[in-house]
Amino acid sequence: MHGVRQVVRSLFVAIQASKCQAHSSAFKDHCLAVSSQPASVVRTLSTSSQHLARGSRTRSVADDDTSDPYSPSYPSNPEMQPFALPYDADLEDLVPPNAHQGQTVRIQSQPDYREHLHEPLDMEIPQRPSKMRPTERAKRMRPDVDPKLTSIVLFPGQGSQFVGMGRKLLEYPNVAEIYAAANHILGYDLLKLCLQGPEKELARTVNCQAAVFVTEIAALEKLKEDYPMAVETCVATSGFSVGELAALVFAGSVTFENALKVVKARAEAMQAASELVHGGMMTVQITHKSILGQAMEVAKKWCKEKKKINKPICGVANYLHPDLKVLAGNAEALDFIEANQKLFDITVVKRLNVSGAFHTRLMEPARDEVYNTLRDAELVPPKIKVFSNVTTLPYTDVKSIVKLLLNQMVSPVRWEQIMHNLYDFGQGQEFPQTYEVGPGRQLGALLRKVNAKAFNSYTAIEV
Structure with missing residues (x-):
């Protein structure tokens, strides 16, 4: 272990020295x-x-x-x-x-x-x-109404699933029909998997994405019954990763059936891509002292020089809030950062139970596979603003939806920035009612970190 740390420190010091020399020269000269x-x-x-x-x-x-x-x-x-x-x-x-x-x-x-x-x-x-700059543009695209009389609907992504989800939805109209239609498209009993598990099978990417998506669409029926004004007054929506497709269904841009076909193709393609390269994801908690960028750079250099990995990947896959990111890439790179977190002043690291490095270039093969299904999905412009995971701004047309949904698979989810754009209201104004529709309360927890005042109007739709 001592020998490994010596090598790590040597790599780190070498990179720092070269960077400092370059920066110092630029600073002194210019x-x-x-x-x-x-x-x-x-x-x-x-x-x-x-x-x-x-x-x-x-x-x-x-x-x-x-x-x-x-x-x-x-x-x-x-x-x-x-x-x-x-x-x-x-x-x-x-x-x-x-x-x-x-x-x-x-x-x-x-x-x-x-x-x-x-x-x-x-x-x-x-x-x-x-x-206009992006934040101004997002602000100008909102209707000029009192924000407290409007609503925002959010949809979580993979990782929010749990065994038993959907049980609280079965009493609502159309829910049984939604799961029955899903069973027909997927070719297996999704509701049974959601209610009974096993957890390991539910967590598999090929099953999990469909389970989360269908449960979110079923939860919309509960939202319509219990909070009808939330649907009528909704001005904007967004979804985390696969949840973005649920947001597009809610906004009237694509039918449930066609969106589920895209989700199925997406999950299968991402599962296949995950099996090509041993990758993973890891949550990291940082402070102002952390040097996360250096950690990722040294990790890639370690993989290239010590593990002989050609073009290793290690980068931020999810921007959650200022102190919390999700890294993704080659498993060896994540192992390196986890073993040397103190060296880079990273306070907490936690590996995620996922099968691949989602939202990185390791998912390139999946993007190509999903294109044909997405092209045939018969998309139309959304009726309300749907904020993209890639640009953090509302979609403008059908062409941009296709392009950005494909890019989303290989690009970071910029959720923190989406929250800033969604809730960028004038000083002293009230915030919209926010509803998280789907399993868990993860998006509510992130909203509380990014905008505590907006969180005061938050409601989770239990599934």
């Missing part, structure tokens, strides 16, 4: 201040050496994707590239408040770091992007 000539006050961007040592992400002007409609178009003068900015800084932060578009501002060197640069650089302030 730390700039901006002033509008002849302003006497110069604003300085600085980053502590400790922040750099922890692997702070930086970007240069040259790194920005000018094709992104939400990214400003930066000048291409090579003399102005690269100067390093902290990742969370904006170019606008460097511009004096009294500057205007088309004006030339002066990039003044700091004498402590660039004594050899005697002449300042001039930069024309770029035109501001005409399109």
Whole structure:
């Protein structure tokens, strides 16, 4: 064990040293201040050496994707590239408040770091992007009504299942017919599996996704009976992973039968993809001291150099709330992080009982398999806003639904960001009534972490 830790520390120190050297060079050579000539006050961007040592992400002007409609178009003068900015800084932060578009501002060197640069650089302030940023766009797409008179419906995903789910729904109209239709499409008795298990069989991806999805659609019948206004006043919906298909059914974008066919194809394809590579998922709890990015990078390097894995995968698969993420990738990479969590200041790690590395590139084979079924699902535009797991914004058309549902299988679920967009209301306003429709209360627990005030109007529909 001591030998393994020595190797780990050597890898970690080597990566840190190379990063620090690069960051330090960029910091010392290109730390700039901006002033509008002849302003006497110069604003300085600085980053502590400790922040750099922890692997702070930086970007240069040259790194920005000018094709992104939400990214400003930066000048291409090579003399102005690269100067390093902290990742969370904006170019606008460097511009004096009294500057205007088309004006030339002066990039003044700091004498402590660039004594050899005697002449300042001039930069024309770029035109501001005409399109709204994603959070503004999501906010503008809501109806202009009092939020407390509206509702939001959320659908959980795989992992929320439990033996006995569905029992509290059987007394409601149409529920028996829903499970009977599911049995016909799936070819086995789903209700019996949900009510009696066994748990291990229910947890299998090929069964679990269909079980969760069908139970959510059955739970909608309970929502309609017990909370009819929740359906009539609903302005937005979203679902976690496979729950997104239940949200699309609720929004009228696809029929239950066609959506279940997609879920069946999706689950079977993901199960098959999981058997190609030994992967897994793991919950990690972090703090501001944690260096999760470095942990994933070192884990991949370990897998490549010590386990001889070609192009290992290890990344964030689920963004749950600021202190909680789910990692996914090669099982060896997760083993490495679990064994060395203290080295990266990760407070808690917990392996999930799933068969594969969902929402990573290891699911690429599954995406290709699902395309044909999804293409034949006869989708129509949703009647209410359905927020995508990939973009965190409402779907705009049928083409985007097909594309993003496929991409969702290989992309992180950005649930934390979806919660911010769904509940981004003005200061002092009340929040909508929120209903979690499906097994468990996981989404309610996450909402409480992200937005405690919105959680005060939360209700779980028991199944």
